[in-house]
Amino acid sequence: MKSQDVRAQFLQFFQDKQHAIVPSAPMVMKNDPTLMFTNAGMNQFKEYFLGNSKPKSNRAADTQKCLRVSGKHNDLEEVGMDTYHHTMFEMLGNWSFGDYFKKEAIQWAWELLTEVYKVDKDSLYVSVFEGSADADNLKMDAEAFDLWKAIVPEDRIIMGNKKDNFWEMGDQGPCGPCSEIHVDIRSDEEKAKVPGKDLVNQDHPLVVEIWNLVFMQYNRKANGSLEELPAKHIDTGMGFERLCMVLQGVKSNYDTDVFTPLIREIETITETKYDLDEKTDIAIRVIADHVRAVAFSIADGQLPSNTGAGYVIRRILRRAIRYGFTFLDTKEAFIYKLVNTLSNQMGKAFPELKSQKNLIENVIREEEQSFLRTLDQGLGLLDTVIKVNKGKEIDGDKAFELYDTYGFPIDLTELIARENGMTVDMKGFTEALEKQRQRSRSASEVQTDDWQELLDDTNQEFIGYDYLKADVRIARYRKVESKKSGTQYQLVFNLTPFYPEGGGQVGDKGYLESSNGDVTYIVDTKKENNLVIHITESLPTNVNDSFKAVVDEHQRQRTASNHTATHLMHQALRTILGEHVEQKGSMVHSGYLRFDFSHFSKVTTDELKQIEDFVNARINDSISLEENRAMPYQEAIEKGAIALFGEKYGDVVRAIRFGESMELCGGTHVQNTNEIWHFIITSESSVAAGIRRIEAITKDAAKEYFATETAKFNEVKATLKNNKEPLKAVVSLQEENANLKKQIEQLLKDKAKNVKGELKNEVEQIGDINFVSKKLNLDAGGIKDLCFELGNEIDNLFAVFGSDAGGKAILSCYVSKNLVEEKSLNAGQIVRELGKYIQGGGGGQPFFATAGGKNPEGIDEALSKAKDFIK
Incomplete structure (x- = not known):
């Protein structure tokens, strides 16, 4: 059975069971600060499990793009090593939101697997939560056991511990026991030797979990305790790639038609063969898996x-x-070349692969070329380390520096070290890595208390499009403590005029005023699982009071001005540069706007001027906002509305129109374009291959810009002799300056020649090394040129020079390349040591390096110590 048919049959089966078939959410999370990526099929439904909103249908099914490479679910280092772990994978799932529960979930899972997919019943095992004797003191899931006992023999039911058979969303939130379905696809001979039951959850590549049925019936609180959920839910997840392995009768996910087209293409491009050598096979599996994850992201x-x-x-x-x-x-x-195969293979189920194909190829190609240059640089640095150490162990800190600073992989360092008869101090490397991780964990550590619920806030209403003030009540609140932000409180109101961060637009700020006049400042507004959360640095004295919530009107107006300007600029870009332009990201602050878009080349100065003029023309035309807050999605698209990539839209959308500009958008906007006042582009740059970025300002920031530039211009005019024609005066100064520079350069060259002759007479021979050190009245560039000229004329040269030109201490060290290898002299290490005398530091290459410091008085002592490196 082809993988496309496997996916289609799953969705059809649950559609026949009255489930709404919903599209996959984007793999990159947008409105959940607790997750970077969708790592499970249930992520897009969290708001329903948490009771923050009600679903349109109590039953749903889909195939969800997932990524597990960070946080609790981290499979990255296992990917490629075995045949069934992946970074990006599809999760087939069916959900019940307070509708059916264990009975239907179990019966339908068995029906689909054995009657529709025709999986051999004798190859299947099921597990049931055995209970726990810890603080939770949970009983065995007897209900699930009895339901399974009516379907399968008891000897195929396995008692599972809390680790394997109790699923939790995270440290807090909905959770519950689960039943896993495992499949044994070993040969009959292998099954006769060891029962499959003994290999369940033992990481056997051919006895694997295929489906997990989670029975959400508890809520985990911040203090670790469990409470019963008011409504019980079903959350199931079946690994699509593993299911295809079973149904296609192969022993590896990578042998299914999900991966074989990619593997064949890798073989062709790299002129290798899969299934002949284990190291080659691992590499091919890694590449085939990872290109999917990167492309979908x-x-x-x-x-x-x-x-x-x-x-x-x-x-x-x-x-x-x-x-x-x-x-x-x-x-x-070469990895970018695989995108075409992937697009042809999966583009029907996930059309974004086809629509974004060129972008994906360009970005991957540029990243590959950049990292290959990094590898070359790392190889050069590692080569120097190996020569300096001469057969000794490579220091763990040095290996970590290569890894952390230059991105050079530690396993590649180990491989090259072994080839040179050396080892790497892995203990030292691991300690350095762990210190870095500890610093990172410590900086991002967050402790979140349970919600204190005061009101039923399920139908929290956002009124911020129409009002900037409102009388509100606090529906729930919680305390959050972190190293980064200290103690903060998160408040949810019964209704709110505050716009939460989303769609590239920053969240509103403002304040909360109690009935007795006390004020609590709201420093930010965010959205989490469909809740608008207001962040404060203190808790109102009486949380049960009535409050007046007030949005900072000035900031909102400036932000709205910038957001509307992004729409007008998007229209300008598509008009001036072409219809290929698509928005690839934005950031709308009160002070400025940032807009990323697809385009194949740098935007020229003339084009930027045209874009500015286009937007300002629409500002001057005073175009009024046309807003439709409840337009059917398909109708909006048919009317020309632009939908942004990577966003998940519902059946009903909000459409924003300013003249010919029409986009689907949830942000705040001006009522008329004349409120923007003026639009100024401040920068244009590259973000990635095929992605450009424009930053711009409007309204108050534009007024401040003009005032500042005018003041600067007046200052310049006041300093010029010919201030009636400032441009001519500046050009004249530039020409005069250029002539003076040429004269100075010639004088310095003449001076350096004289100094070189003097220094050649001062060279001291120590053994077979020619040594010279002296304080010179030259700048850093002049000393560098002098070093290399001397090096070309004097063999075995070791030179150290100092200078305090411009009041700054400078040390320069030159070592003939043959001395670097033969005498283990390293200019970079030498200047780092000598730099201590001038209260500074530096570095460079083994044959030439410089150090700068703030203590010119230490130059003489540093020069006197230079000779010690020879001794």
Whole structure:
């Protein structure tokens, strides 16, 4: 059975059971600060499990794109090593929100597997929660046991411990016992030797969990205790790739048609063969898995970067590049070439792969080329370390520096060290890595108390489009403590005029005023699981009081001005640069706006001027806002509304129109474009391959910009002799300055020649080394040129020079390249040591390095110590 048919049959089965078939949510999380990525099928339904909102249907089913590479669910280092772990995977699931429970979930799972998919009943085992004797003191799930006993023989029911058979959303939140269904796909001969029951949950590659049925009936509180949920829910998850392995009669997920097209393409591109050598096989599996994770992430709007979710994606891609570099001998970018195969294979089920194909290819290619350059640089640095150490162990801190500063993989360091008869101090490396992780964990540690519920806030209403003030009550609150922000409180009102951070727009600020006049400032507003959360640094004295919630009107107006400007600029970009332009991200603050978009080249100065003029023309046209808060999604698209990639839209959407500009948007906007006042582009740059970024300002910031620039211009005019024609005066000064620079450069060259002659007479021979050190009246550039000229004329040269040109202490060290290898002299290490005397530091290459410091008086002592390095 083809994988496409497996997916289709699952959805059809549950549609026949009156489940609403819902699309996969984006893999990159947008409105849940507790998660970077969707790591389970239930993530998009958390608000229903938490009781924050009510679903349109009490039954749902889907296939969800998931990624597990960070936090509690971290499978990254196992991926490729075995045949069934993945980073990106599909989770087939069915859900009940307070509707059916254990009986239907168990019966339907068995029916689908054995009657529809025709999985051999004798190959299946099920597990039931055995209870726990810990603080929770939970009883065995007797109800599930009895339901399973009516379907399968008792000897195929396994009692599972809390680790395997009690599922929790996180440290807090809905949880409950679960029943797992395991499948044994070993040969009959293997089954005869060891019963499958003994291999369940033992990480056997052919006895694997295929489906998990979670019975959500408890809520885990902050203090660790459990309480019964008012409504019981079903949350199931079945690994699509594992299911395909079973139904296609193969022994590895990578042997299914989910992966074989990618593997065949990797074989062709790299001229290797799968299933012949274990190291090659691991590399091919890593690449086939990781390209899926990276491609889907980029399609959902997450580009590789150095922070947050972007760092995770970059790490996954670099792991794939590293495996190709090390084990497939690929020294040029090639992973991007797999995107076409992936798009053809999965584009029907996930059309974003087709629509974003060019972007995905460009971004991956650029990332590959960049990291391959990093690997080359790391290889050069490692080569120097190996030569300096000469057969000794590579220091753990040095290995960590290569890893942390230069991105050079530790396993590659180990491999190259072994090839040179050396080892790596892995204990020291691990300690350095753990210290870094500890610092990171400590900085991000957060302790969140349970919600203190005061009112029923299930139907919390947002009124911020129409009102900036409202009389409110606190429906619930909780305390949150973190190293980063200290003690804060999160408040939820029964209704709110505060816009929560989302869609690129920052959250509102403002204050809460009690009936007796006490004020509590709201420093930010966010959205979590469909709740608008107001963040304060103190708790109102009487939380049961009535309050007046007031949004900072000035900040809201400036933010709305910038948000509307992004819509007008989007229209300008598509008009001036072409219809290929798509928004790839935005950030709307009160002070400025940032807009990322797809485009193949740098936006020219003339084009930027056209974009500015286009937007300002619409500002001057005083176009009024046309808003429809409840338009059917399909109708909005048919009317020309732009829907943004990576967003999940409902059946009914909010459409914003300013003249010919129409977009689906939940943000706040001005009522008329003339409120923006003026639009100024402040910068244009590259974010990634095929992605450009424009930053701009409007309204008050634009007024401040003009006032500041005018004041600067007047200052410049006041300092010029010919202030009636300032441009001519500045050009004249530039020409005069250029002529003077040429004269100075010639004088310095003449001076350096004289100094070189003097220094050649001062060279001291110590053994077979020619040594010279002196304080010079030259700048850093002049000293560097002098060092290399002397090095070309004097063999075996070791030179150290000092200078206090410009009042700053400078030390420069030159070592002939043959001395670096033969005498273990290293200019970088030498200047670091000598730099202590000038209260500074520095570094460089083994043959030339410089140090700067703030103590010129220490130069003479540093020079006197230089000779010690020879002794």
